[in-house]
Amino acid sequence: MKIGLFTNCFFNESWPDICRSASEAGFECLEIGAGALHGTYVCNPEKLLKDKFALRDFISVLEKHNLQISSFSCMGNYLHPNKKISDTHRKDLENVVELAAATGVKVLNGFAGCPGAAEDAKYPCWIGLPYPPEFRGYLKWQWSERIIPFWREMAEKLKKYKIKYAFEMHPGDAVFNTSTLVKLREEVDYDGLGCCFDPAHLFWQGMDPIECVKILNGLIFNVHAQDAELNMKVVSVDGVLDSKDYGKLASRAWNLRLVGYGHSEEFWRKLVSVLRLCGYDGSLSVEHQDALIGKNEGFKKAIEFIRKVAFFEKPDEIRY
Numbered sequence: 001m002k003i004g005l006f007t008n009c010f011f012n013e014s015w016p017d018i019c020r021s022a023s024e025a026g027f028e029c030l031e032i033g034a035g036a037l038h039g040t041y042v043c044n045p046e047k048l049l050k051d052k053f054a055l056r057d058f059i060s061v062l063e064k065h066n067l068q069i070s071s072f073s074c075m076g077n078y079l080h081p082n083k084k085i086s087d088t089h090r091k092d093l094e095n096v097v098e099l100a101a102a103t104g105v106k107v108l109n110g111f112a113g114c115p116g117a118a119e120d121a122k123y124p125c126w127i128g129l130p131y132p133p134e135f136r137g138y139l140k141w142q143w144s145e146r147i148i149p150f151w152r153e154m155a156e157k158l159k160k161y162k163i164k165y166a167f168e169m170h171p172g173d174a175v176f177n178t179s180t181l182v183k184l185r186e187e188v189d190y191d192g193l194g195c196c197f198d199p200a201h202l203f204w205q206g207m208d209p210i211e212c213v214k215i216l217n218g219l220i221f222n223v224h225a226q227d228a229e230l231n232m233k234v235v236s237v238d239g240v241l242d243s244k245d246y247g248k249l250a251s252r253a254w255n256l257r258l259v260g261y262g263h264s265e266e267f268w269r270k271l272v273s274v275l276r277l278c279g280y281d282g283s284l285s286v287e288h289q290d291a292l293i294g295k296n297e298g299f300k301k302a303i304e305f306i307r308k309v310a311f312f313e314k315p316d317e318i319r320y
Contacts, residue, residue: 008287113147169202
């Protein structure tokens with residue numbers, strides 16, 4: 001396994017400064033946010049594809065700091081009813097696919113998307129229950145008319161460039177849990193569709209990440225080392241669905257935390273063990289969105305924690 005960093009925690013730093021910060025902290029590789037909801041501040045795929053010298057310089061900065069690209073991420077809503085938004089996000093995704101092919105990167109991470117509830121919808125509609133009964137019809141329409149057709153089309157482009165796409169299971173998106181991810185993969189019938197496994201949003205939904213890994217055996221292409229902490233005082237009266245601003249930490253039902261600050265070292269030891277058991281030995285990509293800890297201190301603490309629980313060498317052959 002390798003310790004990586006997801007660049008979505010950077011907002012104002014230059015590309016050389018980002019790479020220097022990551023390298024000095026001890027990270028080995030980067031998951032690079034590029035396009036759609038990430039914007040193109042850190043990485044502009046369209047620009048890099050048009051300018052071979054800009055791409056060369058982009059890669060040379062990585063090499064200078066002894067960093068590799070573990071994956072690209074393009075988190076967007078390619079199914080948004082607003083065509084201006086969906087077209088922009090789709091174009092960004094297509095550019096990232098081509099950039100991955102040009103740089104030898106094999107994995108892209110992102111969302112499946114969330115369409116509206118009907119042909120004339122103006123806004124996305126995330127349906128999380130079958131009542132009132134009309135919801136079932138909306139959900140069926142979303143999958144048959146929007147979600148599956150789009151991903152069957154996108155799978156052809158992914159196949160062309162031999163790129164894997166890893167869905168992050170995220171509420172508000174068509175793929176938000178294990179069964180929806182497996183369903184989409186089976187409907188599209190492309191082995192290159194899998195999971196960007198982030199336990200943070202599984203924790204607060206009430207899932208057991210370890211059991212999820214077992215079901216997703218062989219389908220995990222990337223892992224986010226990110227934690228979550230539930231505020232049981234709020235959960236006990238309001239439940240886990242919480243639309244309050246992320247900055248209102250004390251009043252939220254749950255908060256995103258640095259790895260190790262939501263769940264114990266024992267849990268994370270079990271998680272990395274079952275990941276290896278199920279065939280994953282790639283990057284553990286630190287996603288730092290913990291509002292209680294600054295970047296520099298957070299990087300150090302995350303790396304120290306992961307070094308204690310992860311595996312960095314291949315196991316020896318056991319002979320009886």
